[in-house]
Amino acid sequence: MAGTLLFNALREAIDEEMAxxxxxxxxxxxxxxxGGSYKVTKDLxxxxxxxRVLDTPIAENSFTGMAVGAAMTGLRxxxxxxxxxxxxLAFNQISNNMGMLRYTSGGNFTIPTVVRGPGGVxxxxxxxxxxxxxxxxxxVPGIKIVACSTxxxxxxxxxxxxxxxxxxxxxxxVLLYNLSEELPKGDYVCALDQADLVSEGKDLTIITYSRMxxxxxxxxxxLKDEGIxxxxxxxxxxxxxxxxxxxxxxxxxxxxxxxxxxxKTGGIGAELIALITEKCFxxxxxxxxxxxxxxxxxxxxxxxxxxxxxxxxxxxxxxxKIVRQGL
Amino acid sequence: xxxGTAMASKQTxxxxxxxxxxxxxxxxxxxxxxxxxxxETGLKLFRDMTLGRRFEDKCAEMYYRGKMFGFVHLYNxxxxxxxxxxxxxxxxxxWFCSTYRDHVHALSAGVPAREVxxxxxxxxxxxxxxxxxxxxxxxxxxxxxxxxxxxGEGIPVALGAAFTSRYKRDALGDSKSDSVTAAFFGDGTxxxxxxxxxxxxxxxxxxPILFVVENNKWAIGMAHDRATSDxxxxxxxxxxxxxxxxxxxxxxxxxxxxxxxxxxxxxxxxGPTLLECLTYRYRGHSLADPDELRAEQEKxxxxxxxxxxxxxxxxxxxxxxxxxxxxxxxxxxxxxxKDAVEFALESKEPDPTELTKYIWAD
Ligand SMILES: Cc1ncc(C[n+]2csc(CCOP(=O)(O)OP(=O)(O)O)c2C)c(N)n1
Ligand SMILES: [Mg+2]
Numbered sequence: 001m002a003g004t005l006l007f008n009a010l011r012e013a014i015d016e017e018m019a020x021x022x023x024x025x026x027x028x029x030x031x032x033x034x035g036g037s038y039k040v041t042k043d044l045x046x047x048x049x050x051x052r053v054l055d056t057p058i059a060e061n062s063f064t065g066m067a068v069g070a071a072m073t074g075l076r077x078x079x080x081x082x083x084x085x086x087x088x089l090a091f092n093q094i095s096n097n098m099g100m101l102r103y104t105s106g107g108n109f110t111i112p113t114v115v116r117g118p119g120g121v122x123x124x125x126x127x128x129x130x131x132x133x134x135x136x137x138x139x140v141p142g143i144k145i146v147a148c149s150t151x152x153x154x155x156x157x158x159x160x161x162x163x164x165x166x167x168x169x170x171x172x173x174v175l176l177y178n179l180s181e182e183l184p185k186g187d188y189v190c191a192l193d194q195a196d197l198v199s200e201g202k203d204l205t206i207i208t209y210s211r212m213x214x215x216x217x218x219x220x221x222x223l224k225d226e227g228i229x230x231x232x233x234x235x236x237x238x239x240x241x242x243x244x245x246x247x248x249x250x251x252x253x254x255x256x257x258x259x260x261x262x263x264k265t266g267g268i269g270a271e272l273i274a275l276i277t278e279k280c281f282x283x284x285x286x287x288x289x290x291x292x293x294x295x296x297x298x299x300x301x302x303x304x305x306x307x308x309x310x311x312x313x314x315x316x317x318x319x320x321k322i323v324r325q326g327l
Numbered sequence: 328x329x330x331g332t333a334m335a336s337k338q339t340x341x342x343x344x345x346x347x348x349x350x351x352x353x354x355x356x357x358x359x360x361x362x363x364x365x366x367e368t369g370l371k372l373f374r375d376m377t378l379g380r381r382f383e384d385k386c387a388e389m390y391y392r393g394k395m396f397g398f399v400h401l402y403n404x405x406x407x408x409x410x411x412x413x414x415x416x417x418x419x420x421x422w423f424c425s426t427y428r429d430h431v432h433a434l435s436a437g438v439p440a441r442e443v444x445x446x447x448x449x450x451x452x453x454x455x456x457x458x459x460x461x462x463x464x465x466x467x468x469x470x471x472x473x474x475x476x477x478x479g480e481g482i483p484v485a486l487g488a489a490f491t492s493r494y495k496r497d498a499l500g501d502s503k504s505d506s507v508t509a510a511f512f513g514d515g516t517x518x519x520x521x522x523x524x525x526x527x528x529x530x531x532x533x534x535p536i537l538f539v540v541e542n543n544k545w546a547i548g549m550a551h552d553r554a555t556s557d558x559x560x561x562x563x564x565x566x567x568x569x570x571x572x573x574x575x576x577x578x579x580x581x582x583x584x585x586x587x588x589x590x591x592x593x594x595x596x597x598g599p600t601l602l603e604c605l606t607y608r609y610r611g612h613s614l615a616d617p618d619e620l621r622a623e624q625e626k627x628x629x630x631x632x633x634x635x636x637x638x639x640x641x642x643x644x645x646x647x648x649x650x651x652x653x654x655x656x657x658x659x660x661x662x663x664x665k666d667a668v669e670f671a672l673e674s675k676e677p678d679p680t681e682l683t684k685y686i687w688a689d
Contacts, residue, residue, distance in 0.1 A: 022499055051498040057531070062483040062524035069487020072472060073422065075494060077487075092480055103685045105465035105473060106456025110688040142686050165688035 003180035009151035010040045010116075010172065013158035014078065016187065018048055021076065024162055025052045027063050028080030028117075037082045038118050038177050064090035064115070068097040072109045076162065081117030084171065085131040090115075098167035099142040114161045116170035120211055120261055121309050123175070127297035130305075132262040134171055134238050138271060145239040146192055147171040147210040151181040153236065156190030164192060171238075173211040195242035197249075201231035203323050204255035207246060207272065209235040212259045212310065219315035226316070228323050238268055246272075247280055254285040255322050261309055264292035286322045291315060348552055349544055349605050350628060352559070353575055361580035362415070362587055369638075369647040370656065372414055372579050376406040376635050377660045379431035382440055383610075385664045386430065386447060390614045394672075395447045399461045402431040404577075404609035407634035408541050409435045411582025412509050412602075415590055422470045422492075422508040424485035427462035428541075429474030432511055437469045444667035450674035457677045458685060472508075479521035482538070485510035486525045489536035489599075496596075507535040507593040509586075515546025517560050526601065530567045535593035537586065540603045541576065547612045548620050561603035569601055576604030577632040580641060607632075 004012070018024045025048075026041055032055035035042035045053040056063040064087065067077040081087040087094065098111050121130040134145055144166055148154035154172070161168040198213065199220055208216045213234045220230045231249050235241065250256055256276060258269035269290035276288055291310045298308055321327045364372070383401040390399050402409065405428075413423060413435035425432040433443050438454050446453025447461050454466045462476040472488055475481035488508040495504035516522060517540055529536050540560050544551050552558045564571025570592065574585040582604055589600035607629035611618030642648045 025494065025498070049498060051494055057524070057527055059520075059524035059528065062486070062521050062528065065480060065483025065521065066487040066490055066525075066528070069424075069472060069484035069489075070491050070494070071487070072467075072484070073488045073491040075487075075491050092477060093483065096475075096477060096480060097484060101465075101473070102688060104455060104459045104463040105467075105685075106453070106458045107685040108455065108465040108467040109473075112688070 004151050004183045005177065006148075006151040006154050006179045007038050007040050007177040009155040009183060010158050011042060011044070013155045013162070014041060015044060015047070017159055017162040018044065018052065023074060024076045024078065025054065025070075026078045026080060027054045027056055027067055029056055029058055029082045031055060031080050036080060038174070041080065060086050060089035061093055064093040065097060067113050068093060068101065068111055071111045071113045076112045078114040078116060078162065081115065083129055084117045084119035084133050085128055087115065087117070087133065094137065094143070094167075094169070095140045099140040103142055110165050111167050112165045113167045114158075114170050115167065116158070116172060118172050118174045118177070120173040120175065121293070121298050121305065124300055124302055124305060125174070126300050130298035132293070134169070135262045135267045137169055138239060138268065143167045143169055143239070144192055144237070145169045145171070146237050147173075147235070149173070149176065149210055149213040149234055149236075151179055152183055153190050153196065155183060156188050157192065157236065160189040160192050163189070168192065171210060175211055190236070193237045193240060193242060195245040196234040196236050197245060198232040198234050201229040202253060203229045204257065204319055205231045205233060205249040205253045206257050206259060206315065206319070207233045207235060208259040209238060209268070210261060212261050215310065215312045216259055216315060218312040219319065222312065222316045223319055226320065228319060230319060241272060241275060243275065243279060246276065250276065250280045250283050254283055256284070256288045257291060257315070257318055257322065258289070259291045259310055259315055261293055263295045264290060265295050267292050286326050289318060289322065291318060348558055349542075349607070352573065353605055356573060356575060358572070359575060359581055360584045361578065362583035364580065364583070364647070366647050369642045370652060372410050372583070373638055373642065373648070373653055374656050374660065375410040375414060375435055376579065376638060377657055378434055378440065378663065379406040379409060380635060381660050381664050382430060382434060382443070382667070385668060387610070387614060389447070389668065395461070396449070397460055398427065399447070399614045400428040400612065401610045401614065402428055402608070404629065404634070405541055405543060405606045406431060407579035407582050407638070408511070408539065408576050408604045408606055411579045412537065412539050412586040415583050415586040416507060416509060419468070419470055421506050422472055422485070422488040424472040424481045424488070424508065424510045425464070425474045426481060426512055426516075427474055427476045429462065429464045433464045433466065433469075433471055433474070436466070436471050438464070438466045438471060440663055440667035441670040442466070444671040445674050448671040448674070449676070450671055451677045452670070452674040456685065478516050479512065479519035482510050482512060482521050482525045485536060486529055486534060489529065489534035490532070492535050493532065505535070505594045507537065507590050509537045509539055511539045511541060513546060514540060514542040514544065514551045514560065515549060515554060517563070518554055526564070526567045526569060526599075529599040530569045533596060533598035535596070536599045537589045537593065538599065538601045540601070541606055542603055543606050543608045545608070545612070545621065547616070559603075561601055564601035569599055571601040571603070573603045573605065576606030577629070577634045577637060579634055579638050
């Protein structure tokens with residue numbers, strides 16, 4: 001059976017939404033003639049023309065700001081960060097303008113934009129190209145943050161993000177673009193604010209997102225062989241967290257590990273565990289634990305890089321400790 | 328900064344003030360073709376500038392009486408720019424984008440004085456529902472894209488509005504889409520990357536936008552020629568193949584003339600213009616600024632070029648209006664400003680239960 005690669009699932013979503021609504025357009029470096037650095041907008045330039053798929057100069061802060069102005073005046077731009085890290089140059093526009101403007105304008109303007117692109121630790125791309133910006137942007141008010149992890153959710157979430165009237169930061173992972181899967185037929189969307197219960201279990205809850213979902217799936221299988229029945233939740237929505245799904249699971253398992261690719265300090269897990277402690281303190285039979293990347297710039301060397309991010313065996317070890325020793 | 332360096336920079340800053348690079352430039356303008364106006368337009372411009380001036384004076388009074396808070400940047404002295412440019416555009420059709428010095432742009436764009444004053448008082452009836460404040464005035468109804476508190480960030484937003492205008496015409500086939508956007512910002516802002524990035528994109532894509540530089544010689548305490556390798560900002564348009572023009576920013580008819588030419592080109596799809604208006608602010612950078620660096624001679628030089636007096640003289644000399652009409656307008660404006668203050672005072676504070684309203688759109 002022929003599956004769809006994740007980057008093509010994103011491409012289909014953008015294509016279908018551009019066909020559905022002529023106000024949807026794409027801005028970014030090499031999104032047009034070149035088709036995007038990971039081919040997410042391949043051939044859309046030919047199909048929709050140079051204004052709807054706009055090749056911009058290398059000016060991240062200004063083309064992101066331009067998307068804000070275009071959104072305020074009726075368009076629905078999708079901004080591609082050639083690499084999400086480059087959008088550090090657009091931090092101001094994402095924070096001050098996308099995030100805050102609806103509020104500071106007292107509801108005068110809405111900013112229907114999607115900011116998307118590749119991020120995460122790839123294969124020896126070096127520190128600057130291996131960033132996980134989700135934690136940096138997490139505190140910005142007024143933006144929704146999602147991370148896709150499979151071709152199916154990539155497509156459904158992208159469509160939902162484009163249709164949403166709020167700014168959405170949409171994280172893709174460089175190592176997941178070539179995942180293949182058969183997509184559901186027809187027009188479907190996935191909720192932007194709902195976690196995905198990947199597999200059910202009763203002994204502990206593992207919460208993760210993005211590429212770490214796949215490490216966790218491996219770990220859950222290994223744990224099964226050890227007689228440990230882990231429940232796996234893919235957050236999908238990094239802001240807001242789907243606390244309903246999370247709380248329900250913890251009430252069942254009473255143990256929780258957060259597995260993340262971002263750094264430990266000020267990470268997604270830090271915020272999540274704080275919330276879990278506030279909301280589920282009495283339900284917990286073991287201390288909640290974070291498995292995060294080291295607090296260092298991602299090293300280039302392959303072995304060091306592997307040591308920087310969490311590996312499946314670490315998830316297995318920690319799960320055993322928590323379940324067996326109640327640690 | 329040590330006291331010694333502060334003193335040193337003070338001297339440097341004062342140096343150009345006597346002759347003044349602006350003063351020389353004003354007497355050597357490359358071209359200066361003022362707008363031709365009729366009776367009605369003359370009164371409209373006088374009215375708009377008077378409102379701008381008196382509204383700001385009232386703000387200073389209210390600030391010192393503890394009715395408004397935060398950083399408040401007044402526009403006194405620069406009225407010819409707002410009235411000259413916005414007055415030449417189509418209200419509720421064209422778009423306007425401002426900075427933290429935004430009260431008068433909002434008024435020129437047609438936002439009622441009541442709504443602006445209320446916003447400064449932090450009231451629910453303010454144009455940004457009391458959530459924005461002095462530096463964040465917004466009005467979708469009046470096509471005010473906003474006041475932006477960070478240097479330069481409004482320029483790309485304005486570019487986006489200009490892009491939408493072209494997109495509607497060329498991608499959506501709406502042949503009537505001809506709105507033009509004016510982005511206002513200062514001399515200091517022209518040393519920020521967003522300025523250059525946006526000039527490039529605007530010219531590249533022939534977007535209908537006016538980059539209106541209000542060169543008032545100062546960026547807080549930084550004299551323009553101490554910060555800028557080539558102080559003639561309008562010439563930078565050349566590097567992008569763009570039309571640039573310098574204009575006497577104390578003369579509303581000159582500003583209007585240049586704006587009319589730029590708007591005409593923009594509407595015809597001929598692209599952007601960089602308009603450098605040589606002007607001066609009559610007050611400190613904000614109401615919190617002690618304004619100690621600017622020399623008295625410099626202030627006197629510009630005081631003699633008060634744009635309101637210049638317009639009045641022009642209108643009377645050309646016999647377009649009579650003096651009674653102007654005095655009558657001033658009386659009406661005083662009433663309007665007084666009414667705005669009363670309205671703001673009487674207006675309700677935002678409802679505390681609505682603290683988080685306006686974060687999300689449905
Ligand atoms: C990004 C950023 N840096 C610094 C400031 C502080 N600041 C506010 S106004 C200003 C000077 C701007 O001068 P100019 O562009 O000439 O405008 P003017 O105030 O003279 O109208 C500075 C440095 C700011 N608001 N934003
Ligand atoms: Mg200035």
